[in-house]
Amino acid sequence: MSNIYLDNAATTFPKPKEVYEYMINMYQNYGANVGRATTSYDQGINSIVKETRDMLKNLVNAKDGYEAVFTPSATIAFNQILWGLDWSKINNVYISYFEHNAVLRTLEAIKKDYDINIKFLEFEKDNWKYDFQKIEYEFENSSPDLVIINHVSNVFGYISTIEEIYDLSKKYNPIYIIDACQSMALVELDLLRYRFDFVIFAGHKTLYGPFGIAGFIMNKNIDLKPYIYGGTGTESMSMNMPNELPSKYEAGSLNTLAIFGLYKALKWINEIGVKNIRKQEEIITRELVSVLQKYDFIQTYIPTNNHIGIVSFKIKGYPVDIMGECIGKNYKITLRYGLHCAPNAHIVSNTLPEGTIRVSTGYFTTLEDIRKLDDALSDLEYEI
């Protein structure tokens, strides 16, 4: 039985063919350290880097007030942003239940140094929706200084209604961080209309780029202290990081290998169109959900509405880890089981402490892949 890849929430695979080709051809021919040398072709690389930033900004309709900053991973982006904020001015932090440990563990460490209240944005578990009334009430009692929301849950594919929460909190003028690792170039985000301050993206996930490149689109007016110090190839006599963006937050060599890949991936996304990518993912997701819900021995955890191709389930009466291993190994299906680094999300689905088995689709997931999963589950039902 052939391998079926259903772990696109961990990293999309495969990438568009041209991403591999372009990345390696460019790296093989233009492998210099950009901005730190002085060749004729250096300029060419610089313009690719700039165009990549522009394409990222365009994806979320970010205009001049925003800058695109590169980091090696979304985890490092979260650390740079969270540790870089001025915590002397922040008391009340609101987060969703769906936050990743890159947010939770970082906040927990910050909490050791600063007196902050971390509160959940109230959620109606049974209806899979935010409880706007309660949130409004909470905001009135403890006005939000910082709001962090996961746009698409990496456990349930749930799409958070970030626009409504933005409207509710606008009058308190909090700092806004959107984790768009599972949503960028898949679910629309309009920074011209909703002025979130930070949007974090992971190049190797919904952007179909390689590992090694991630970052954030940031509101240039937010005062963010650097968290990673080092060389920038500019103002080297100064013992401080330069003040200009994006250099201030980009110490060290830029990973042009990964940027080449992301550049081509964004070109590919623009050719196909975000709407069409989402449409394709919705077709596959519908099929995936209908397959999983066909079986009585499977318990699914699917948001009532507003979700995309990440689906969590369990085999009734069996431990998640044993069944996850079994489906993965015996039927050669790449999937994931456990808490998916988002422990609080499992409060919503009542799946603590063992978590769920997760299958997640991407643009290249086919109906044939879903049929093979169906075959595997059908076989499994017979076996257990």
Add this chain to the structure above:
Amino acid sequence: MSNIYLDNAATTFPKPKEVYEYMINMYQNYGANVGRATTSYDQGINSIVKETRDMLKNLVNAKDGYEAVFTPSATIAFNQILWGLDWSKINNVYISYFEHNAVLRTLEAIKKDYDINIKFLEFEKDNWKYDFQKIEYEFENSSPDLVIINHVSNVFGYISTIEEIYDLSKKYNPIYIIDACQSMALVELDLLRYRFDFVIFAGHKTLYGPFGIAGFIMNKNIDLKPYIYGGTGTESMSMNMPNELPSKYEAGSLNTLAIFGLYKALKWINEIGVKNIRKQEEIITRELVSVLQKYDFIQTYIPTNNHIGIVSFKIKGYPVDIMGECIGKNYKITLRYGLHCAPNAHIVSNTLPEGTIRVSTGYFTTLEDIRKLDDALSDLEYEI
């Protein structure tokens, strides 16, 4: 006139052919997120990651007391190590003149929070050697708590005599950090004999791997607080980073694309042998030095002894940036000019504030490349 690449200190280029091929083939076929899924081929990737760590440890003869930790860049490695140390126990920090801004700017930021003395390891500028007598005297007066030494200078190729300084300071039992970004797999380092606590490497420099993978070999007994918080795929319920190494310092997805490349590069290094790589670099360096020193209009800054293929120079009477641009653009030579992110190194050569023009060789630099540089300089002498 064709391109000549003489910026190997910024990043080695090209990489061995098999590095590109293996990296992209593996990524195209095994692009999953390692340790976070459950496929049959996951195990295969895990063993490549482990073997890569082992090869890195072997390069510096690091035994069981050491662990190899991956980071996305050497800059991030420095930040993780320096910010992670227990600064309440550190007063006197000794650094060499050759440190990179990844060290200097980070120390400067730490100094804002902690009361520390940063001192230079005394250096005899005229003789290009450490002043052991003065260092010994300084150590006696202000015993070292932390020593940071750049093994090979990224400005002059100068090889620091780290073993002698180790011996001088041993009785004070300081924490030892070696910046091996320009030396690993080129200049020998024996951690069994000299028990440095941290050795930082950059995959894309002397290790001939790609951008996106770096790290440090660390003494497991040093208490180092995490600096980057996030998911590790383990103990996800815990709001703290796991205690086990290397996970404690490796939050977020491992960059397997880059690890595939580094793995193959290390295999290549082992095949050729570190001694032979150095021998080859010495042949080219001798030629490079003799070419530069042939011209009266060129001022070179070359350590009396103990240096490898990184050479700094100036065109007498002309600004460094203008001549750097000129040689780079007109003769299509990739090189670098300025401070090279190591401002204090220029105290040694008296080249502040403008710095130097730097040419740097790698294993794939040929005598033909040096001949072309010679042609360019000969032409330039005529032009100016």
